[in-house]
Structure formats: C-alpha cells, structure tokens
Amino acid sequence: MSKVKKDENQVEYTGRYLVLMPENTDTGVSALGTLNSISGLNLKSSTEFENEVFTTKDLDSCDGILLENIGVAIVNKNPNFEVGIGTMTEDHNMIVEKERVVYAIDKLNPEAKNYMHGYRDAVNVLSEMLLGDAETDTIMAEDEGINAAAVGATWGLKATKVVPSSLLFSNPYSGVNVKVAILDTGFDFNHPDFVGRPIVQRSFIPGEATQDLHGHGTHCTGTACGPINPPGNFERYGIAHKANIYIGKVLSNAGSGTDGQILAGINWAQGQGCKVISMSLGGRVTGAGFSAIYENTALNLLNRGTLIVAAAGNDSNRPGQINPVSHPANCPSIMAVGAVDAQMNVARFSNGGLFLAYGAVDIVGPGVGVFSSVSTPHSPNMGPVGIQRGNANGTSMAAPHVAGIAALWIEASSLTGRALWSKLLSTAKPLPQHPTRDVGAGLVQAPNKRRLPVRWPAPF
Numbered sequence: 001m002s003k004v005k006k007d008e009n010q011v012e013y014t015g016r017y018l019v020l021m022p023e024n025t026d027t028g029v030s031a032l033g034t035l036n037s038i039s040g041l042n043l044k045s046s047t048e049f050e051n052e053v054f055t056t057k058d059l060d061s062c063d064g065i066l067l068e069n070i071g072v073a074i075v076n077k078n079p080n081f082e083v084g085i086g087t088m089t090e091d092h093n094m095i096v097e098k099e100r101v102v103y104a105i106d107k108l109n110p111e112a113k114n115y116m117h118g119y120r121d122a123v124n125v126l127s128e129m130l131l132g133d134a135e136t137d138t139i140m141a142e143d144e145g146i147n148a149a150a151v152g153a154t155w156g157l158k159a160t161k162v163v164p165s166s167l168l169f170s171n172p173y174s175g176v177n178v179k180v181a182i183l184d185t186g187f188d189f190n191h192p193d194f195v196g197r198p199i200v201q202r203s204f205i206p207g208e209a210t211q212d213l214h215g216h217g218t219h220c221t222g223t224a225c226g227p228i229n230p231p232g233n234f235e236r237y238g239i240a241h242k243a244n245i246y247i248g249k250v251l252s253n254a255g256s257g258t259d260g261q262i263l264a265g266i267n268w269a270q271g272q273g274c275k276v277i278s279m280s281l282g283g284r285v286t287g288a289g290f291s292a293i294y295e296n297t298a299l300n301l302l303n304r305g306t307l308i309v310a311a312a313g314n315d316s317n318r319p320g321q322i323n324p325v326s327h328p329a330n331c332p333s334i335m336a337v338g339a340v341d342a343q344m345n346v347a348r349f350s351n352g353g354l355f356l357a358y359g360a361v362d363i364v365g366p367g368v369g370v371f372s373s374v375s376t377p378h379s380p381n382m383g384p385v386g387i388q389r390g391n392a393n394g395t396s397m398a399a400p401h402v403a404g405i406a407a408l409w410i411e412a413s414s415l416t417g418r419a420l421w422s423k424l425l426s427t428a429k430p431l432p433q434h435p436t437r438d439v440g441a442g443l444v445q446a447p448n449k450r451r452l453p454v455r456w457p458a459p460f
Helices: 029-039 056-060 079-083 085-092 112-116 123-131 155-159 216-225 259-271 292-303 395-413 417-426
Strands: 012-020 043-045 064-067 072-075 095-104 179-184 199-203 244-249 256-258 276-279 307-311 335-340 363-366 370-373 389-392
Touching: 012 259, 012 292, 029 043, 029 064, 029 085, 056 064, 064 259, 072 259, 079 085, 085 095, 095 259, 095 292, 155 363, 179 216, 179 259, 179 395, 216 244, 216 370, 216 389, 216 395, 244 259, 256 259, 259 276, 259 292, 276 395, 292 307, 292 417, 307 395, 307 417, 335 395, 363 395, 370 395, 395 417
Parallel strands: 043 064, 179 244, 179 276, 199 244, 276 307, 307 335, 335 363
Antiparallel strands: 012 072, 012 095, 064 072, 095 256, 370 389
16 A cells, blocks of 8 residues: 555545546446546456455556446556546546545544443443343443343344334344445454354455454444354344355454455445445544545445445544544445434434535444454454453444344345335434434334234134
C-alpha cells in the first residue's frame, strides 16, 4: 500500500484513486479497453486473478485493477492519470475519488475501545431484564469484558424476536441456503462453535491469511451466523445459524484496511451470489457529502438483489457530542445501523443522522453487552487470550444483528435487495422516545410465526 497521508481533517488517504465506470457500461474487455484508452494507463481485470482475489503486489505490478462485478477500478498514483481526471469526469461521466483508509469500527474513537473492554455500563440493565425472564440466565461482569453465561439466549436475540418472548409465537427460520458475507478482520476457523460448518473465505490483505488475529470479525460473524446451540453451558448468540458463511478479510490483523480492499471484497461477495453483506467498518466523516462510488455500487447491488449493511460508527459521546454516520454507512443505499442497549436507550457512542438528505441511521440493533464468539489467540481488543466467547459493545455489534435477521427474512419471504430493505424497516419496532435521527425505523425484528392453538382431545 502506498504511504498513508492525512489531511487537516484527519481523513486518511492511501495515494491511490477509485474510478466508477458510467452506468450501463459493458463489463469485460470493452470496459477495460475504454478505461485504458481514456486514462492512458494499463489496467488489468479482476477476472485475470483466481476467484478475483489479488494482492497489493499484483496491484503494484500494473497501473490498476478493474473490479468487474461492480464496475469500479482501483488506480495507482500516476501523474498521467491525474492530468486526465478532468477529461474522465467531464467528458466520459466517470466518477473519480481518492482512496481512503478504513478501520474496524471500534478503532474510530479511542474512547470506544473502553466499550470493547466489557459491559460494565450495561450490566445493571441486563440484570434487571434477565431477572424478569422465565429462564435462569446468569451474568457475571469482569474488567476484561469476558463473561460466562448460562444456557439461554442473549438479550439481543430476545429483544429482536430471534428468540420470541411469547409462547404464542415461534421462529422456525435459520437462514438456510442464504449466503451471508462478513467483510471484516477474518474469522477464527478453529473456533469450537463452528466445527463442521462450511465457510468460504478469501483474504484481501497482503501477506495475511483469513484467520482472524484481531477478534473483531469473529465476534461479528458469531452474531450474524453463530450456532443455535453452542457447545458447553453458553447462551445462544447466533442468528442465521444455517446460513452459508462467506468471510472476506478486508481489514488487517491490526484492524485497518482501504477502500480498494473493501470494494474488492464487495466485488467478490457479489460474484459469489451473497444476498447480504455485513460491514462493521468505516472511516470518520468530518463534513458534508458521501462517497459517490460506494453509493453507486450499493445502489446497483441493491437493484440486483444484494443488501449491504454497515455500522453507523462509534464517534459520539452522548448526550453532549453526536457525530455523523461514518463512511461508507452514510451512503443512502447502504443500510446504516445504530446501537441501543437492553433498555432501548441509544448507546452513548452511537453516531446519528445529522444530514437530512442522506447519512441517516436507518435502523438500530443491540450494541451494548453483546455476547458472541471471540477468536483465540487474538489481540487485546477482545479481552484476554484463551477466552473463546465474550461481550463487546459498538455499532459493529449492532450491524451483524441486522445482517443475520435479513437472512431470516430472505428465507421467510424470499425478498431480496430493495424489497428486503423495505421489509426490515417496515417490521422494525418503533422507538418513539428517541429522534428518528438516532434510531431510524427502530429496533430490527426477526420474522415470527404464530403457533397453532393447542387442542385437547375431545371427550368421549
């Protein structure tokens, strides 16, 4: 990767560029030839690489690479290219943007790391909720943020009706045959809760395998697609427990990546037929506007049946400071997910939709004291080494709740893309005590079925 540069607003750039081909441009040789002819460069196609996976070395060996499935090119810094940007945008309707650096969403705010270290802020409300439940769940808070929990289900799965609270309803859905992509820091493929579970995986980080040495991606994957019955005395934390899991490592073991790596992951997930893409990652937003390249990519995928879900970001410190939704979740066609706690209060770190025309929080999910799988060995981000399940806080934890529930809705209704987006918003639980700016349509809800009434045998 080129040397990272920071501007005065602390937005980080790599030195590379992103180019979006005009709408209705043919993919393949013609698009590549057009781009090369206009730019005067020698770009390659992602289809030239096995499974469309390439490394930084591959990118450095040419002028750039065109991601065929989404029509976006990653272009290396080149004086000839920079001279021709005006012609490309004005005469050929291409969109050119600088490539940004992005992070696992908890890395955006130094204070947010404290949330990853446990659940002390939520233990009281969780205790109140659990004491009133019919099950005998127990919670034990520790400074490192790793808790032991008895058999049952997490508060988030109950609040979102993945596990219905009423005996009148059931949730027979598992996300079976639905392809869900988690674009993050990878996954712990040795995790005992996923033994025998087929997982398709690709790394877009040079020199790093898909194995998660950070912890963030494993936790997010566990929430979206974890098991219905984790081995041992642990509560259920996974939602789409029979979904097909696709792991794209687009963030390094240090928790950082680039727009190009993320877009390459999106390109791969689209090519694999994933109908839900979950991204708990982003970059700080310091002013008006959003990425036209991400927006056009997300809009095109939405129209083709693929929903992108992204974390809204952890930059806020409520009530005094509310920051805007992060990049790229602030794009209108990416479903931005905020975070709430067990009492349905907006998490104090959760970003808000500060711009009326775009950058909205579309929906919220459980994001405080979220219990899920943890990779081991891993970095200190997720608690002490050797612990394989634990709690974490952030909009990163809220987003995979929405992604997993989206998979359940696909199974229940066969809706995808834009229709799936509408279904998620129309079935969300309203939270009128909070401004729409902070919670969107409300708390995401899973599909349920009403149980048939019990009929006793007729008397003789």
